[in-house]
Amino acid sequence: MLGWWHELMKFKDLLILTPEFPDESNKRIGGIFVKEQVNYLKNYFENVYVISPTSVWREYLFKGHSENYSWDKARVYHPLYVNFPFPYIGKYLKRFWIYLEKRAILKLIKSEKIEFDLIHAHYTWPTGAIAVELKKEFKVPIIITEHTHVTLYKALKRKDPFYLRTWERCDAIIRVNKKDVPLFKKFNENTVNIPNGFDEEKFYSMEQEKCREKLNLPLDKKIILTVGNLIEVKGHKYAIEAMKEIIKKREDVLYTIGGSGPLKEDLQNKIDESNLQDYVKLIGFVPDEDLPILVNACDLFVLPSLSEGNPTVMFECLGCGKPFIGTKVGGEPDIITSEDYGFLVEPANSKELAEKILVALDKNWNKECILDYAKQFTWNKISERIVEVYKGGL
Numbered sequence: 001m002l003g004w005w006h007e008l009m010k011f012k013d014l015l016i017l018t019p020e021f022p023d024e025s026n027k028r029i030g031g032i033f034v035k036e037q038v039n040y041l042k043n044y045f046e047n048v049y050v051i052s053p054t055s056v057w058r059e060y061l062f063k064g065h066s067e068n069y070s071w072d073k074a075r076v077y078h079p080l081y082v083n084f085p086f087p088y089i090g091k092y093l094k095r096f097w098i099y100l101e102k103r104a105i106l107k108l109i110k111s112e113k114i115e116f117d118l119i120h121a122h123y124t125w126p127t128g129a130i131a132v133e134l135k136k137e138f139k140v141p142i143i144i145t146e147h148t149h150v151t152l153y154k155a156l157k158r159k160d161p162f163y164l165r166t167w168e169r170c171d172a173i174i175r176v177n178k179k180d181v182p183l184f185k186k187f188n189e190n191t192v193n194i195p196n197g198f199d200e201e202k203f204y205s206m207e208q209e210k211c212r213e214k215l216n217l218p219l220d221k222k223i224i225l226t227v228g229n230l231i232e233v234k235g236h237k238y239a240i241e242a243m244k245e246i247i248k249k250r251e252d253v254l255y256t257i258g259g260s261g262p263l264k265e266d267l268q269n270k271i272d273e274s275n276l277q278d279y280v281k282l283i284g285f286v287p288d289e290d291l292p293i294l295v296n297a298c299d300l301f302v303l304p305s306l307s308e309g310n311p312t313v314m315f316e317c318l319g320c321g322k323p324f325i326g327t328k329v330g331g332e333p334d335i336i337t338s339e340d341y342g343f344l345v346e347p348a349n350s351k352e353l354a355e356k357i358l359v360a361l362d363k364n365w366n367k368e369c370i371l372d373y374a375k376q377f378t379w380n381k382i383s384e385r386i387v388e389v390y391k392g393g394l
Contacts, residue, residue: 011117011390012046017105017127021052021076024069026288033147033196033312034122038074040383048074049114053101055083079108094129094162102130106137116140118390121170123147124155124163132169143389145174145194146184147309149330156183172389176310177331192389195331197382198315198374203292205321205371211297215290221254222361225298227286227313228305230261235304235327235347240270240280242304242354247279249358255279255302258286258294295320300360305329306347318374321367325356335377340369 016038020030031052042048054066066078081104083097108114120143121131128144135142144166146152155163167173167187174194175181184191212219228234236257243255257267257280264282271280286294295301301317303326310331317324318335324342326332336342343356375381 013116013118014041014045014048015114015116015119016048016050016122017119017131018050018052018122019127021050021066021078023066024071024076027285028066031122036197036199036312036379037383037386039199040379041386042073044383044387045073047116049116050074050076051105051108052076052078053081053104054078055081057083077108077112079104094126097126098129098133098162101126102133105130105134119143120145120386120390124166125151128170129162129166132166135169141172141390142170143172143174144170145176146180147176149307149309152180172392174386174389178334193334194382194385194389195334195377196310196312196315197377197379198312198319200319200375200378200380203295203316203319205367206293206296208296208299211293214293215297217256217297218254220252222250222252222300223298224253224255224300224302224357224361225258225294226255226302226304227258227291227294228303228311230257230259230263230267230282232263233306234259235306236263236267237270238348238350238353239302239304240267240274240276241350242357243276243280244274245351245354246357247276250361251279253279253361254281256294256298257282258284258291260285291316292320295322298322300325300357301342302353302357303327303332304347304353308332310335315374315377318370318377321371321374323360323363323365323370325353325360340366341373 018031018034022029022032022035038048038050068077070076081101083100118141119131119134121127122145124144124146131142164187167184170188172190173184173188174192175184176195178193181191181193209219217223226239230236246253268282271277295317301322301324303311303313305327308330314324314326314332314335318341324336326336326344327347328344329347332344336344343360345352345356
């Protein structure tokens with residue numbers, strides 16, 4: 001039990017620090033799970049302030065600066081600051097990075113007259129490290145949610161002091177998967193597992209035929225769906241390779257890949273070289289309002305990632321009553337605990353992925369069972385658990 005908070009109403013204003021946060025229209029979706037979480041956490045506070053510092057290099061890369069905006073009781077700020085154009089830096093430069101980003105945050109807090117009683121930082125580096133520095137000045141509790149997977153293990157292996165000291169100095173840690181909790185407890189006993197979730201007001205079961213008609217998708221195909229950025233770690237190429245095996249067994253399948261990213265041309269070339277143009281389609285960025293319809297239109301959701309934290313699309317899929325096929329990485333084994341909800345395969349294994357997809361396409365899934373299981377992962381339920389951590393009720 002934490003001793004610094006006994007009553008929720010003692011804290012009225014919450015500050016969220018996060019390295020990424022979507023723009024107002026959700027066209028930039030980095031950190032979308034943080035925004036979904038904030039949408040429910042704001043119900044517990046008078047004000048929620050979100051500060052997501054933007055480096056000049058990120059602004060240059062995206063050719064534009066994210067604008068500040070607000071909705072309901074939440075206000076979002078993207079202060080601009082200068083850091084380094086390369087991600088891997090030594091400890092002395094890391095100290096300078098913290099100084100530069102902290103300075104930008106403090107300048108914003110002062111100019112906007114932001115007051116807060118609690119800081120919740122997403123990710124240890126850099127926002128968690130900055131949060132524990134802010135704690136010295138503002139004397140407020142610090143909660144850190146760690147989402148990363150590969151980055152985390154690299155930091156532990158090299159005993160990165162900026163990670164280890166941050167965990168020791170914060171008041172509580174939320175880890176999105178269960179198996180890493182003992183690792184964090186070595187540095188901070190106040191560690192708890194809380195997964196991500198989904199918005200039940202957006203993701204719920206809809207009639208599949210109507211969803212397909214709305215999106216102009218075929219009614220006579222088994223539709224497999226993946227949604228995610230077109231980057232290496234998402235493992236799209238392994239699912240495309242799996243499709244070569246799947247169509248040998250059945251041809252009534254359409255694999256739809258939603259998302260944008262640097263690998264679009266490479267993936268399209270792979271589809272063309274494999275003569276899968278009739279079976280695999282890259283549909284580009286999926287607007288926020290279309291995603292629930294697209295998930296409901298599919299028969300099966302596939303996420304072939306090489307690494308994950310705790311993907312929100314997994315919960316959104318289950319929230320629509322759809323079976324999920326993922327990989328044995330991150331927090332996925334914590335959630336897909338039964339073959340009633342889906343299957344998990346080894347990452348980068350196209351053969352096993354093809355086998356499981358074929359089994360899943362033939363299986364008579366119990367939608368009500370999946371929907372009932374998903375209820376515990378609504379953001380409403382997850383936010384209640386986060387608030388318990390704020391209270392100190394670990």
